[in-house]
Amino acid sequence: MTKEEAKKRIELLRREIEKYRYAYHVLDQSLISDEALDSLKKELFDLEQQYPELITPDSPTQRVGGKPLKFFKKVRHEVPMISLNDAFSQDDMRDWYERLLKLVPEKARLDFYCEHKFDGLAISLIYKNGIFNLGSTRGDGKIGEDVTQNLKTIESIPLRLRETRVLPEIVEVRGEVLLTKKEFERINREQAAKGLSLYANPRNVAAGSVRQLDPQVTASRHLVFYAYDLITDLGAKTHEEKHLILKDLGFKTHTDNKRVKTLEEIFEIHDQLAKIRERLPYEIDGLVVIVNDNKLFESLGTVGKAPRGAIAYKFPPKEVTTIVKDIVVQVGRTGVLTPVAILEPKEVGGVVVSRSTLHNKEEIKKLGLKIGDTVIISRAGDVIPQVIKVLPHLRTGKEKEFKMPQFCPICHAKTVVDKGGIIVRCPNKKCPARFEEKLYHFVGKGAFEMKGIGPKIINRLLDEGLIQDASDLFDLKEGDIAVLERYGEKSSQNIIKAINDNKKIPFSRFLYSLSIPHLGEKNALLLARYLQTKMPQTQDATLRIDYLIKLGSSLTVNELAQIKDFGPVITEAIVQWFQDKTNTEFLKKLAAKGVSILAVPNEVSKQFQGLTFVFTGELKTMTRDQAKEAVINRGGEVSENVSKKTSFVVVGENPGSKYQKAQKLGVQIISETEFLKML
Ligand SMILES: [Zn+2]
Structure with a gap:
């Protein structure tokens, strides 16, 4: 930009x-x-x-907060009610920590106090000679509203401080007024019963309740107040001590707060909290992390209008704004064309999302979406992220209208619109987009062998428009799968691992995975052995896919007929497959996505074909394993037990019972020297 x-x-x-x-x-x-x-x-x-x-x-x-309404008396905050800067990721937290380290004197002890970040209304309470005297909202941070009468209805706010210590004339306490989720539901049930509109969230109700002109209404809402800061100096050296003093003075403070020393501990608490968040009785939207040493906190000062020594470490948002870079069309298994938004990748609900289905053209029309638009994407609950709103005022004029294509993007057949006028489909029954079997084959046994990936997940990925062909598998991110119903974090990790673990694949399995007609596993091996003799190899036996494309396009039926057991049907099929542009494009995509193929071992000799060897006793010139390998490399088999089917028993020094058994069964017995001669 x-x-x-x-x-x-x-x-x-x-x-x-x-x-x-x-x-x-x-x-x-x-x-x-x-x-x-x-x-x-x-x-x-x-x-x-x-x-x-x-x-x-x-x-x-x-800026901090908003303008006070006219109806309440204005209150000037002697010490401004500041808000905190936000962190949205571990990286943001590391940046914050690094900035602190530069400012903290070497000898200072840097530890942190972690508290829930309540999603309520911030309040200041002034006690004069120990009696609750003035309660106010934050307002714009400097001037708030006098809501003393309403706050008095909240039972968790003491009307008189407990006299456990000598107090100065004025004591100022700050904290948050909250509404529990249970109470929120009760109020909304009442609203519904009265035929009134429902409140959006507990925070709105808490704010609305505190700023009621009639204290009776506030009282009926059962609000809660948690204290989290003590503005007046009562001798606390740390933020933790402030909490202890607040509790001592008679305030409700949160019991789950923790003092920690390292960023790692902060990350752990944050992760834990994100997990139990839904089960808490009230709404929180993150973790407040504050430098525990009060003097140090003061000395760090402010940045803009927020203190440097504290930060609100927010949970991954469930709604974010992003930009629709493009709208592409996916063709599904039934031929339905689905528009998919390609997004500027953003984290939402804890996963990075880069695409989102737009369902159909009606949905795009309803949203009023254009390519290039800034949009809100939402991930409510554990469902797939959706574009829920377009922000048209952020347009520059360069946004482009999207139109459903008139031709199938895969097979170029003319598309048809279903009766309802909403669903556009490719009518071609042979459209390659429909061949999900090819995909099952690609990931299956003898091919890429991606563990745990079968027709079920493949269908799901196709239906969601996450993949169009097998090469798209290698683009998938954990977040793409984790958001699908019934696929958690763990299984999406496993799926991505299974895909990436198989990016390097033996040439024979690679050829087999391509669904070349008539090419079975055995023939794929023969073809691989033939083709790789004509391809340059790197030191680690890697073959380049672009050479394969070049080589494949020049193959002839006559040439392939030289391969033993290759008849006219299979040679023709191979030649045709490599002539088809769709196939070579697919190979190019695989190469671009980092798939690499490995040369296969050349043909083993058939010298020992059909022969079974049993070894007994110690061999002098080689180990037992070397002897076995020598047999296998010549096409023979090695057995542990002597039977009538055994061809040779090789006898070394101090032979065991196998020797006697061979004699009994009349199996041919040879010495190590004779075995070496055979080799
Ligand atoms: Zn088609």
């Missing part, structure tokens, strides 16, 4: 974010999910980091 383009994008983003912010913070209307909004803010933040000269004081990144 050039600076000029960045400037344009920044302006568009600011306008869009401001629109949502005003609706949410001032009008209490949620037009977009917090996560999608965060995603826009993050993009803006990153762009401004890249071009700091483009930062202006009115940028949403330079």
